[in-house]
Amino acid sequence: MRRVLARVEAGLLGQRGHLFPWVPVFLAIGIGGYFALRFEPPVWALISSGLGGLVLICLHRWCGALSGTLLLAAGLVACGAALAGARAQMVAAPLIEYRYYGPIEGRIVDIDRSASDAVRLTLDQVVLERMAPDRRPERVRVALHGQQGYIDPAPGMRVILTGHLSAANGPVEPGGFDFRRHAWFQRLGAVGYTRTPVLNLEEPGPGLRIFAARMALSERVQNGLPGETGAFAAAIMTGDRSGMGQGTLTALRHSNLAHLLAISGLHMGLLAGFVFGVLRLGLIGFALRYPVKKFAATGALAVAAGYLALSGGNVATERAFVMVAVALLAVLCDRRAISLRAVAIAALIVLLLRPEALLGPGFQMSFAATTALVAVFAALRHIPPDRRGPKVLRAAGAVVLSSLVAGLATAPVAMAHFNIVSHYGLLANLVSVPLMGVLVMPAAVLAALLMPLGLDWIGLALMKPGLDWILGVAHRVSGWDGAVGTVVAPDPVVLPLLALGMLFVLLWQGRLRWAGVAPATLAGLLWVQTDRPPVLIASDGRLVGVMGVEGRALSRVRGNGFAAEVWLENDGDGADQPGAAARWPGGLDAAVVGHALGTGALWHVPGKRAAEQFSGCAKGDVVVSPVPLPRLDCLTFGPEDLEKSGAVALWPSDTTLPHMLTARQVSGQRIWHGAAADTTVRLAHRGPG
Structure with missing residues (x-):
């Protein structure tokens, strides 16, 4: 037994310098444990868990490699559970307790579309008939059906309508997605619909300026590029998808190009990379006197922050900004911008700010892709330069390899959450993603810069061929026979087991890493044998x-x-x-x-x-x-x-x-x-x- 413990301790000592990426992993285990509970822990238990976890984290420094690592892991798990519980308590807001029908008054704070293609309004400062102020939902979301058109909903506008409201529904089957939990963290106390016209009570006030600017930019882009092309451009530049039809969304989903819609790591990375490159190239004449690289990183960080604010600041965009900010701050601190440590810092920040993001496909897919890409390309750095082939083939190979690695890393998550697999998704991404980086995003930056001068049509005209190409690829690929396959939903234990196995393969150093294949294989076997309720x-x-x-x-x-x-x-x-x-x-x-x-x-x-x-x-x-x-x-x-x-x-x-x-x-x-x-x-x- 002593020999086994000694070998384990020696193995942990060999991981020195490579253990930090495990910090968000164990924090995530604690967060997942909180959400897996079937009862709500009392506040005193959450406080005790958090304090106990901090004590364990502090004590690990005075222990040996094995005991210290175990204490640190246990402390992170305890802190993760406390963090998730604290977040759930912090966002607490009243829930409507019965089905309500009557007048609904509130201020528009978001505009989007439902799955049935109806415009939806999210309202705050809600007033409901015969309901005390302390029992009113903080926010409600209402889908607009029937004849509308009396007003054009605008950010900050105070409206009144007659509609139906109820609390968000729970899972449609045992163990399924809990929309009520999702709504809780969005502070949505009720959801519903109306079939009567929405009436304007008060024009937008001075608040919500960023939201108003975002919608104004979206409207201007769609006026400059009519149809689905303009709606696609508005979604990329502002995050506003309300102009996109369900047919286009389905085509993008079935061709595995839907990630181009969400303002996520790809868009934020392309934008920051383009700005960084332009600034560094423009300041090259001062490179001998000033730290031009750091100036370029500062400018790119400022532009990325502006993009975050203008896009609505949803969870996916926040996550993407954190990842880009960590990379740019690494440049400012003379550290390697792209490393597993940087990915771990980004994941840690996201989990600290929004622990509930762990349950969403966006967090899981983006960090799965990023971790896999960084690990694979880090391994390729050890290949001698003379064996890497010609530069032209190297660049093309990098595009193919990155699409392949990202697709394989995100495929299990996408299949588990959306139950579909795009058989031609790799091909669609290979002929679309490069165009996004080379043409669409630079043209979008140009359009935004020229907009104050009224010359944004130049950038939009440059964007149009790229956007039309991507939409054409989406519709063509999704229309091929056998383009989409269906997959049975796995048991809840499958994804965590698969993630832990693959993380062990990517993060552990040495031959023992391949032990992670065992739990990943077990997850696959459990998935194949999933038994759906009769x-x-x-x-x-x-x-x-x-x-x-x-x-x-x-x-x-x-x-x-x-x-x-x-x-x-x-x-x-x-x-x-x-x-x-x-x-x-x-x-x-x-x-x-x-x-x-x-x-x-x-x-x-x-x-x-x-x-x-x-x-x-x-x-x-x-x-x-x-x-x-x-x-x-x-x-x-x-x-x-x-x-x-x-x-x-x-x-x-x-x-x-x-x-x-x-x-x-x-x-x-x-x-x-x-x-x-x-x-x-x-x-x-x-x-x-």
């Missing part, structure tokens, strides 16, 4: 899905479209809701639809008229209905039951009752569930006994 029930009881030979059969042709879409995507099923509904045995013409289930049948009673025609059930049957039903001699999921449980998954069993898992059982009672949270699920077997 039966899924929506949280309102209006939709039921049963897995069959052809795929999941749905009990309704329309309605609950979001739940239906997510279920089918997580199944790795490319069908739409009408196609899945056509699989239901016997069709959906009857008021009450049934499906064979294990020892009994599953009955969906979708409304009051169907409830009147429902003749009852036998022992071993399952009945689902969004309306109250009389006492039945079978397992019944009614509105009161589902309100407490959330979405439900069922598996057949050898007993009369099926195995059951509810969304509330998985997510527990957390701070973002508000007053609606109730982990005591009393699903009734409402029989006479």
